[in-house]
Amino acid sequence: MDKYNVENAGEDRENIIEVKNLVKKFGRFAAVDDITFNVKKGEIFGFLGPNGAGKSTTIRILTTLSLPTAGDAKVAGYDVVREQDQVRRHLGLVAEKVILYNHLTADENLDFFGSLYHLPRKLIRQRAEKWLPRLHMMEWRDHQVGTFSTGMKQRINIIRALLTEPDVLFLDEPTLGLDPQTTNVIQSFLRELNDQGVTIVLSTHDMGEAEALSDRVAIIDHGKIAALDTVVELKKLVPGVENPTMQDIFLKITGEKIRDAVTGKVGSGARRHF
């Protein structure tokens, strides 16, 4: 752990994600460099870091989309390498790219992704109808996704990730490029989900979003956890600034220099995961 790592919150709660000495290398480049952290059941865990810091790679490992080079990670008590299917049954993923087929309708997309978990069609529709009105998408369910705006696509994308009623929901930049209205709907929806007991891992560049939603925030830099604590505690790391923002904390910890790190050879697998 680095000097800013002051993890101490939520220790009384059960861990739903346990990461120990996790390493992911692409050739000689360590995208994730020996990180250790836990996520408590029922919390919103903010995951911040500059571009190429290792956020998405960590999420890909935790969601079984990528294999670690070394270390251990468990989600909902299952090992992400040895018990992948069990891990997959307990998580939902809203990746940076929208996971929907443009030529299928919203319902057809939900039916397809639900069928991959062997959910009966009736149950898929039942669950979809629970979230569609909440995200103002009920009337659009029979329309092809390709005709939707970015915000509409993202709302269906979130419902897709919730079809299995996961214990942990991973979100990678869920409000990127969305208008303030949609952002507001999604953020308040995430709070509701969390109130219902869903653990949320939120990777974002939006400092305000991280501050507003997260119970705890991990700042990752150069593949290492640079800091991990509640926002209140992290603010103490910026002395001399009255009421510091999340951005102040972030820049204090990661520095102000622009990162131009390359993540591997073009054409290698590395490119896919950043």
Added chain:
Amino acid sequence: MFSLIFDGLAIAKKDLLEFSRDRLRLITFVIMPIFMMSLTGFIFPSQNSLKNINIGVANEDGGETSTKLVQVIEGLSTNNNGTNVFNVKDYPNIDAVKTGIQEQKINGGFVIPANFSAEIAANKQAEVTIVEDQSNPQISALTNQILAQVIGGYGKQIGISKIQAILVKTRDIGVDNLATASAKSATSTAVKAATPSAAATLPNLPSPLAFLEPIKTTIVGIVGGQSNYFEFVAPGIMAMVVMTAVLTGLAGSVSRESEQGTLDGILVAPVRRLSIIIGKAVAQSVRGLIQGFIVLMLAVFLFGVTVHGSLLLVALLLGLGIFSFVGLGILVSAAASEQETATQLLFMFQFPMLFLSGAFFPLQQMPRIMQQIAYLLPLTYAIQALRKVIILGGGIADVRSELIVLFIFGFVTLLIALPLFNRLVKR
């Protein structure tokens, strides 16, 4: 096992539904085989499809025999619908015919010299000169062949009449007086008798054909009808269109999903990697089979190709041909993270395969080393087997070895592709 198939079919259904909604891809899907077949069908002419070829004739003789010969050539019609094979234009002499060819007004011609009818009447060998268009070897070869056959056939009729006349005289006057009598008689009857009916054998006399054509050759095919070049290429095109569609479709589909991010949605579900491959392969196979039958229907209804074997066996061969390419498609799709890279990689396989597999040229025409390379390609076996079934009416026993090779090729490439696919999508 159930979930392996169930998940695979769910992915296949989704792929086909998505495909059916994409108008541009649908149009390309239908247009591509039509385009390929039409292009090939019209580029490679069969003897039956030759019609209205412009040829020039310089009849410097103008006698009865030469006029009849020109009429025979003018009246020559195709087997299909009675359209004339040649569109004959008159020219004054050989130089004019040559000029006509140079100016591309005609595709060939023939010259009948001034003394043609007289030479025949005088029991001498007459001569006809065929002038060929060397700029178009294919049409030229066919034109030469047809002209030579027709002129030769006409000449044979004249020969039959002359021999018949000699034989009649021999019978009537005896061998001793033959020399003087036969010449007179032959001259008067030859031209009049130069019709097909003249070939009939007169009672109690040997057939003139026993002298003119002592050995008759009969060509017997395995199945009825004449073969033509298009029948040779049609199974090749069918196999090629299907395999190309499957190979590019499979690789493109996986790399497109990878690029768009939707593959992550499947990979993050508790679905086995083999199910993804099954799903993609089934969807592409359905598409490939539909395209294959579009090609077959065009070949049958537009270009007159007859399928002598079983359609079910054709479908089985196409299915197995598709299976033989699935492994290769998976390998390419896993190795290429972008559609463009996948397309470039596939081009490396497809381009040589196009020429080496015997789709357009018989393998026997190739150098030995190329033939050996050709037999490493699954497409070669698929085409070979399809030809046996479609053209020769072969049954399953006749294509057993090809079926085995296609299966082994598919099985081995899949065995290699599966673990690589697993590893590559999880980098």
